[in-house]
Amino acid sequence: MEALKKLIEPKDKSVREVLDNIKYSIDFFQREYTWERKHVEQLIIDLTEKFFANYEKNDHHYREEVENYTRYYLGSILLCLKDGKKSIIDGQQRLTTVTLLLIYLNNLQKGKTSEIKKVSELIFSEKFSKKSFNMQVEDRADCMEALYNGEDYDPNGKGESVKHIVDRYEDINELFPDDLKEEALPYFIDWLMEYVVFVEITTYSDDDAYTIFETMNDRGKSLTPTDMLKGYILVNVAGVEKKDKINEFWKSSIFELKKIEETEDLDFFKAWLRAKYAETIRPGKKGAENEDFEKIGSRFHSWVRDNKEKLNLVVSDDFYNLIMKYFAFFTKLYLKIFEATDKLIDKFESIHFIEERGLALSIYFPLLMAPVKPDDTEDKIDKKLQLVSYFLEMFVVFRSINRRNYSHSGIRYTMYNLVKEIRNKSIEELAQILKSKVREFEDRLDGMKSLVLHGQNRRFIRFLLARITTHIENQSGIPTKFNNYVDPDLKKPFEIEHIWANSFEEHRDEFEQRDEFENFRNSIGALLLVQRGFNQSYGDLSYEEKLSHYYGQNLLAKSLNQQCYDRNPNFINYIKNSNLPFKYHQHFKRKDILDRIELYTAICEEIYNIEKFDLIVSGNEE
Numbered sequence: 001m002e003a004l005k006k007l008i009e010p011k012d013k014s015v016r017e018v019l020d021n022i023k024y025s026i027d028f029f030q031r032e033y034t035w036e037r038k039h040v041e042q043l044i045i046d047l048t049e050k051f052f053a054n055y056e057k058n059d060h061h062y063r064e065e066v067e068n069y070t071r072y073y074l075g076s077i078l079l080c081l082k083d084g085k086k087s088i089i090d091g092q093q094r095l096t097t098v099t100l101l102l103i104y105l106n107n108l109q110k111g112k113t114s115e116i117k118k119v120s121e122l123i124f125s126e127k128f129s130k131k132s133f134n135m136q137v138e139d140r141a142d143c144m145e146a147l148y149n150g151e152d153y154d155p156n157g158k159g160e161s162v163k164h165i166v167d168r169y170e171d172i173n174e175l176f177p178d179d180l181k182e183e184a185l186p187y188f189i190d191w192l193m194e195y196v197v198f199v200e201i202t203t204y205s206d207d208d209a210y211t212i213f214e215t216m217n218d219r220g221k222s223l224t225p226t227d228m229l230k231g232y233i234l235v236n237v238a239g240v241e242k243k244d245k246i247n248e249f250w251k252s253s254i255f256e257l258k259k260i261e262e263t264e265d266l267d268f269f270k271a272w273l274r275a276k277y278a279e280t281i282r283p284g285k286k287g288a289e290n291e292d293f294e295k296i297g298s299r300f301h302s303w304v305r306d307n308k309e310k311l312n313l314v315v316s317d318d319f320y321n322l323i324m325k326y327f328a329f330f331t332k333l334y335l336k337i338f339e340a341t342d343k344l345i346d347k348f349e350s351i352h353f354i355e356e357r358g359l360a361l362s363i364y365f366p367l368l369m370a371p372v373k374p375d376d377t378e379d380k381i382d383k384k385l386q387l388v389s390y391f392l393e394m395f396v397v398f399r400s401i402n403r404r405n406y407s408h409s410g411i412r413y414t415m416y417n418l419v420k421e422i423r424n425k426s427i428e429e430l431a432q433i434l435k436s437k438v439r440e441f442e443d444r445l446d447g448m449k450s451l452v453l454h455g456q457n458r459r460f461i462r463f464l465l466a467r468i469t470t471h472i473e474n475q476s477g478i479p480t481k482f483n484n485y486v487d488p489d490l491k492k493p494f495e496i497e498h499i500w501a502n503s504f505e506e507h508r509d510e511f512e513q514r515d516e517f518e519n520f521r522n523s524i525g526a527l528l529l530v531q532r533g534f535n536q537s538y539g540d541l542s543y544e545e546k547l548s549h550y551y552g553q554n555l556l557a558k559s560l561n562q563q564c565y566d567r568n569p570n571f572i573n574y575i576k577n578s579n580l581p582f583k584y585h586q587h588f589k590r591k592d593i594l595d596r597i598e599l600y601t602a603i604c605e606e607i608y609n610i611e612k613f614d615l616i617v618s619g620n621e622e
Contacts, residue, residue, distance in 0.1 A: 010076075013200045015098060016193040018077070019122040024095070025087045025136050033096050033140075033161040037171045040097060041360055041408065044175050047072060047196065048409040049294075051180075051188055056286040066190045074098070076199040080209040089209045091198070092135075097168065098196075099123060099135055100147070104172045105189055107150050114186040122193065123148060140165060152455055156488075173456045174358050177407040226254060226265045229301040233323060238316040246323050253331045260338060267361065269300050272330045274362075274419060275369035277310050281416045284409075293416045297362065329374040337368050337385065344483060347382060350389035356486070357396045357463060360408040363415045364392055370423045371430050379619075383427050386616045391434040394608050395441070397467075400460045402447035431613045438610050445608070448601040452522040453496065462486060462496055465529045468603050469556040475578070476555060477570035485529050485554075497530040498522070499560075499588055501540050510590045525596030526588075528557045543588040560585050578606060 054069040055061070077091030088095065099122075106119045124133045133144050143162045146153035147169050155163040180188050203209040223231075230250055234243050257264040273296045280291035292310075295303045304311065313319055340348035341355035354364055371384045399406050418437070422430055453461050466485035473480045485494045500507070500521045504514050511517040520526060530553050538546040550557040551564065555571065558564040562584040564571065575582050581599050585592045 010199055010201045012197050014194050015074075015102075015196050015198070016118075016122060018095070018198055018200060019099070019102075019134055020118075021121055021125045021134070022086065023125075023132070023134055023136050024079075025085065026092050033093065033164050033168075035093050035097055035164065035168055037168070037358060038361060039093075040168050040171045041175055041358075043097060043101075044172070044177075045360070045362070045408045047192070048177055048180065048407075051184075051191055052284060052286070052409070053288070054191070054286065055184055055187055057183060063187055063190060066187055066194070069191050069195050071195045071197050074196055074198050076201055078201045078203070078209060078212060080203050080206060082204065082206070086202075089203075089212075094198075096135060096165070099133075099144075100165065100169050101172055101192075103144070103147050104169065104176065105185075105192070106148070108176075108181060109185060109189065110150075112185070116186060116189050116193075119189060119193070137161075150455060152458070170459055171358065174405060174459070175360075175407050176405070177409045178405055179410060224266070225299065225301040226269065229269065229304060232301065232305055233319050236313070236316060236319040242316075242320055246320065249328065250323065253327065256335060257331065266300075267365070268331065268334050270296055270362065271334065271365035271369060272327075273300055273303065274366040274416070276326075276330070276423065277307070278416070279310065279420065281413055284413060293412075325374060330369065333369060333372055333381070334365070337365065340385075340389075344481060347386055348389065349482070350393040351385065353463075353467070353482075354389060354392045354396060357393075357400070357460070359392060359396050359406060362408060363411065364389075366419050367392065367415060367422070370419045371425045373424055380427055383616055383619075384430060387427070387430050387434055387613060388422070390612060390616065391438065394438060397464070397604075397608065398441055398443040398445070398447075400457070401445065401451055401464075402443040403457075404443060427617055431617050435610055435613050438613075445601055445604050448524060448597060448604065451524040452519055453524075453527060454522065458496065461524070461527065462494075462529070464524070464604075465496065465527060465556070466494070467607065468600060469529055469554050471607050472559075472574070472603060473555045476568075476574045478555060480554070492531040492533055494529040495532050495535060497528045497535055497557075499526045499528060499543060499593075501542065503540075503542075506542065520590060520593055523593055523597060524600055525593045525598075529554065530557060544586075547586075560588070562586070580606070 050070065050072040054066075074094055075091070077095060078089040079091075080087045080089055102119055102122050106123065109115045109119070122134065124131050126132075133141060135144075139159060140162055143153050143155065143158065143165055147166070153166055155166045201212065203212060230247075234246060237243050237246060254265050257268050274293055278292035278296055281293045282288045282291045290298070292303065292307070304313075308314075311318075311322060313322065337351060339345065340351035342352075344352050351368070368385055368388050371388065372381055376384070396406050422433055425433065451461075463486065466482055469485060470480055470482045484490070487493060498521055502521070504511070504517050507517050511520070528550075534549070534553065538549050547561055551561040555564070559582055565582075565584060574580075580602050581595070583595070585595075
């Protein structure tokens, strides 16, 4: 028994107990950090839902009450303790992500009266005045240091793990809910540290660690919710021939979904059932029970069994038709939508854009699928997808411009109600509903006046500049693609360019305070996209010195230069037809930035115009 205890010691440990002043190395064979945005998104959704099931916003809910909150299990981590040092054999993806979340929370709480000092001790520790991160991976140290200090970090050429770390940190920044950033923040941090729990499995030799690792990862797979749903359907279908037909069709369809990712079938069923059948939504208050939309997210196979009347499943043929008609149709629709998320497809650009902007898949897939019916023509299907995706692009862009995020927890109730509202609607009905929703938007393009670049919105600013640049180029007959401006893997990718060099002294005639200068320098009207190398070559020059070089860049940059307005008939015609306030700028002062903000806003008004809904319906959209 003692030998067995020495071989393996599983213990429940909180995030604090796992990370507090403890150093970890990462085994060489699983060194790369590979989590994608959707993994971070799901983690934040799960943590947020569990937290808000306990938290109550009122004057009598004190932080001591966090002690009574329920736990959330993050799964197991496998460690090897040898010669007094701990190495991570399995679990570094979650530990790295939790560390990134802690860094984000630590930056978020800085300066607040409720600041929890011990958060930093879970990220790094000091010995003999030397600071080192608790996750000890040498090639990540500079990146982690920059993130911890709230600084920008360029991962170019630093390796796959570093790139993913920077990207996932930006994802956390975009996905973390607004309603956790103020009063609830110290409660959430306390709960995360003390009641988010790992099962820590410790071994004492490499051989034992790898044996356990292989056993954990090679054991027979248990039945998935997809398998259990198929079993329930087949039990209720009469006749061997029909059962066999369903079984073969099911296997081929699931195979197509799994080509995307091993668990894509689970995401499909959640999207389909929410889009077409879910009715009830859990209210956002303490102690509220899960309803249709939430139950589908956790155990959709059980939900179908318990709610067969909502799916009109009465006799054997109903179960047969559910698969051979509805499942067949909606798997094709799902794959069509997914293709549009992955690459720019004519008419479906907005689907790609909402994926690019990181709207939760659990939100936008049900919304896109909700109005579509199996008897719709291909033209009707396309128009419905266009209408919903354009609405969603407007929603995420307007919120981003006004410094509001669109985390799952912040918009789920509104968006799931919209799923029900647009379900099975005609094209005309759908357009009217979506136009009325746009008119109700609290956030509009007025926010452009105060939109500035900062460490947390760099990806959005790049997106918006790419959208503006691509739009005016396409309208001027230049066939550029949006992805040209946002693809980080190009030999010379595009970067955000400050039109003003970072030289306060050169602008003292207009600014007394550096803060005001920085605010104008970082405002949207003072920014462009240029290819890597331009800023390094010309970034420190005055505007007048680099103006001629802008003419060799994209149309938005060219438009600063007088030459752009000579012998450029397509661009000139576009200006005349659109009445956009384009003009060249011999000098670039404070007033010129305000003029460019006005121009960028007018371009966005052309891109995001409520009249486009009617153009989509009529088939006259460009």
